[in-house]
Amino acid sequence: MNQPVVTPELQHDIEQFYYREARMLDGRQYQQWMALLTQDIAYIIPSRVNTMVNNRDRGKEEMISVERELEGVDSDGCPIREEGIAIIMMRVERAFKMNSWSENPPARTRRMVGNVEVMEQDGDNLTIYSNFHMNYARPGSRNFLYSGQRRDKLKKIEGGYQIAHREIILDYGDIDYPTLGLFF
């Protein structure tokens, strides 16, 4: 791992990027948001399962690690989502159709992004972790709070960044949400 040199400017730029992204998503400006993604983006939500404690790991951090709970892309399990640009585009196009009934009327969302941390830097490629809360409200329903971590790979491009990889670690115990088919 390349220890990143996190200048205040870099930190500021990345945070501004995420604020802009959150504003676009909350404002339902999905087409503009798409421009923030690389064409080969991988967008992943691992499934989070309850596992057995391995006796050999007793007393170690591995025993309680978050990683043990995740059934992601490389696991034998089934991630909740693993998508490229085509499926993301399908979801975006859907938002503009009158017959997308679960979003008609559209949900009111508000995303808060924080704990933005530059984990790794390799030339123009950055690994960034951040946390988010998203309030999700629809007519005739209670409100839902989504909480999670985003593990992103950003790519520096002319005048900004693009998201090349996003893995979302959702903090659910039981999935008591109307859908996980949203943009986090």
Place this chain on the structure above:
Amino acid sequence: MTIKVKDLVNEDATLIGRKAWSDEHIYELEKKGIFGKSWLFLGHESQIKNPGDFVQAYMCETPIILARGSDDKVYANINSCSHRGVPVCRADHGNAKRFVCPYHNWSFTVEGELATIPQERELQCKPDKSQLGLKPVPRLESWKGFYFGSFDENIESLDDYLGDMKFYLGAFIDRFEGGIEFVGAPHRWVIDANWKLPMENQLGDVNHGPFLHASIVTPEANQEIIDHGLSAVTTPGHGATFRMMPEDTHPGLVAWGMESPNVMMAPPEVHQYLFDTHEKAVERVGPVRANMKGLTYGVYPNLSFLWSNASFKVSHPRGPGKVEYWSWSVVPADAPENVKKTLRNNYATFFGPGGVLEQEDSEVWMQQFHGSNFDFADDRKYFYGLGLGEEKSHPDLPGMVDVTANEHYARGFFERWRDALQAVEEE
């Protein structure tokens, strides 16, 4: 006032009262008359290959551990300590030597026998441990690796219970030389809906596809259902929908898995695997079933199978207005890794908690519960009469068969539901 079952379902089940979906007393009757007396799906052998392997399951609201014992036999026990009732297993799946209750450390073998009581060392009188194991599910049987349990000691064999559904289920399962496997822990999520609507949806309701799912499902896909779609009811309560493709159909249009958008974007070796599998289909499942392109299946009371996106689902009730929906991706066991990964994703993109089609389904299921739960409309029952009496027998296919617009699958379910509830109503 207690609602009578006869006031909810009329003679030919063309009218269903709203409170069938929302009444507490009716839900109690369902637990007794349906979940206490049916075969309920617990798990698949691919999930418990080795001694000590286990998965969690539910029979209605009752938690079950399905495990492979050290003798290689499969056991199903209620996940509740015989001392104070606390669950002895908390993981979704895994491999265990013992299940240990967190409260007083009573420990149980994978087979469900009580192994140790730590407190007995200090006591004169030793309890008879042979009487204090986990409660076994009274009946446990399997068909082609699918394990089912029943609380009813006297229930017919699983084989008889499944009846001609085996013909339709086999059309999928037997296609693959190495059988199928369930992928990982189930996705399970809570929906504010009644358990019967997800079930009815999968029993045969492809009628909602072109409308509710119009934002995604293409007109071509809908036309194919109009041209070739059939709905079969083998035994009332079970159902299957599928397209019977003409014999000369191009393999790209009939081979299982090929209708997935994810497969279209996949590398050519994925297509090749699916074509190769299809080529052997006639030999493996016969000429009729080889050209079957399945849609949705339901096995009474709450197991369903979505062929087009290869997933099994169970609708676990949590009261009249809540369901814990479980679903698994299912893949051919002998497929190469990249094929399995493409296919699991064809489920998760469209169904499951993040699925783009499931979004719409759970939305209307929640709304339907609202519609069934308010007052002053009980005299306006739901209309279930589409296609009444138009189903007939078929030269090649078991059961009563008709176009998919015929709602006989739902009438069959509610006739069986009514009779099951009436049988326990006066007890």
